[in-house]
Amino acid sequence: MTLFGSGRILLATDYPYESMKQPGKYGEMIMTTYQKSVTRRDFIKGTAEGTVLGLGIGAAGAALAADGAAKTTAFRGFYRAMSTDTVKMRGHESDMIEAYLARPAAPGSYPGVVVIHHMPGWDEGTMEITRKFAHHNYVAVCPDLHFREGKDTPEANSTSVRNAGGMPDNRTMGDVEGAISFLRTLPYHNGKVGIIGYCSGGRHVYLAACTLKGIDAAVDCYGGGVGAGTDGLTARQPVDPLDLTKDLSCPLLGLFGRDDKRPSPEHVAKTEDELKKWKKTYEFHIYDNAGHSFFTVERSSYRPEAAADGWQKIFLWYEKYLH
Numbered sequence: 001m002t003l004f005g006s007g008r009i010l011l012a013t014d015y016p017y018e019s020m021k022q023p024g025k026y027g028e029m030i031m032t033t034y035q036k037s038v039t040r041r042d043f044i045k046g047t048a049e050g051t052v053l054g055l056g057i058g059a060a061g062a063a064l065a066a067d068g069a070a071k072t073t074a075f076r077g078f079y080r081a082m083s084t085d086t087v088k089m090r091g092h093e094s095d096m097i098e099a100y101l102a103r104p105a106a107p108g109s110y111p112g113v114v115v116i117h118h119m120p121g122w123d124e125g126t127m128e129i130t131r132k133f134a135h136h137n138y139v140a141v142c143p144d145l146h147f148r149e150g151k152d153t154p155e156a157n158s159t160s161v162r163n164a165g166g167m168p169d170n171r172t173m174g175d176v177e178g179a180i181s182f183l184r185t186l187p188y189h190n191g192k193v194g195i196i197g198y199c200s201g202g203r204h205v206y207l208a209a210c211t212l213k214g215i216d217a218a219v220d221c222y223g224g225g226v227g228a229g230t231d232g233l234t235a236r237q238p239v240d241p242l243d244l245t246k247d248l249s250c251p252l253l254g255l256f257g258r259d260d261k262r263p264s265p266e267h268v269a270k271t272e273d274e275l276k277k278w279k280k281t282y283e284f285h286i287y288d289n290a291g292h293s294f295f296t297v298e299r300s301s302y303r304p305e306a307a308a309d310g311w312q313k314i315f316l317w318y319e320k321y322l323h
Contacts, residue, residue, distance in 0.1 A: 080135050081104070082103065083134075084100070084101065084103075084134070085100075085101050086098055086100055087101045087182075089143065089179060091143060091171075091179075092173075097147040097148070098147050099142060100126070100141070100142045100144075101130075101141050102130045102140050103139040104137050104138075107188070108137075109188060109189070109190040110137055110139045110188055110189065111138050111139070111192045111193070112140070113138045113140040113141075113194045113195070114142070114183065114193065114194070115130050115142035115197070116145070116198075116205055116208075117142060117144075117198070118200060118201050119162070119167075119201075120154060120155070121146050121158040122154055122157075123154040125296055125297065128297075129142075129295075138322075139189055141183055143175045143179045145167055146158065146160075165234035165237070166234055167236065169204075169237050172204050173212060176208050176212065180212070180215070190323075192217075192323070193215055193322075194219065194318050194321070194322050195215055195218050195219070196219040196314065198222065199223070199292065200223070200225075202220040202223020202224070203220075203226055206223055206241040206242075207244070209248050209252060210244035210247045211247065215249065216321050216322055217251050217317060217320075218250050219252075219254075219314055219317060219318075220252060220253070221310070222255065222292055222294075223254075223263065225237070225240065226267060227242045227267035227270040228267055242271055242274055245278050246278045248278070250321075251282065251283075252281070252283075253283050253284075253313065253317045254268070254271070254283070254284040255287070255313065256268050257286070257287050257292060257303070257306065258286050258287060259289070259291035262292070265286065283317070285313060287303065287305075287310070294310075
């Protein structure tokens, strides 16, 4: 949900609970949490009685309305209102998991994007990516693929997943399929769905594009393990997605760094050969002076030029196939 104040857009999710309770600072807030104590098992299976986080706008919203038409008009340009929320959705085997939802606040019909987060987890950077799609007039949902780990932080959940041998492919595909189905229930969704993933999420994008139905366009951002053969396979991840290329069902955009080791330029070339073999629609770009995670702004691996160009290509891809 979007809050307004001090002449710019503020997101409720960007401020801690203590800040939200301070009247006059960001606008008086009303927060509703679960009606009773529930266990994680109850939550996942959807058997608990409770409500998802809800936020109400108080004085800040009223103040904006009182500012008059001049300031309202200013928001029609660079500043675009959006609505965000943490929601519940059905994932693999109908488990109830959390997801982050971001959409334009204006009425309309928008394409959908499922954001598949990287191995570090359902973190702040992932939320920023999800909001970026809403800013560009997409309704985006990012399921918490590590939700079942039950730890207190994304880092702890990620460590738990790594120690167990990675995300189970079947469970991840079930959660992604659930996110696609969730998007199709929304009244402001236009019926088209794209998927995008980073790091391990890029591998899951390739796997999903080859095994799931209802995907109109896919974007693989340096998905490690695609084209690596048996290297790194586990009981949880028993197949190189490249082996399923003949079943790829949608156009695929791939964005990679030349200095990356997984996927390496050799892995990317092998993947491209397989796509050509099966006459698939794809477009690959490899950036010089960039390695793994060049989109991740909070890391030293961030490469602004590669990331900026990559975002342009992503939105051109989705403009072509989701509108």
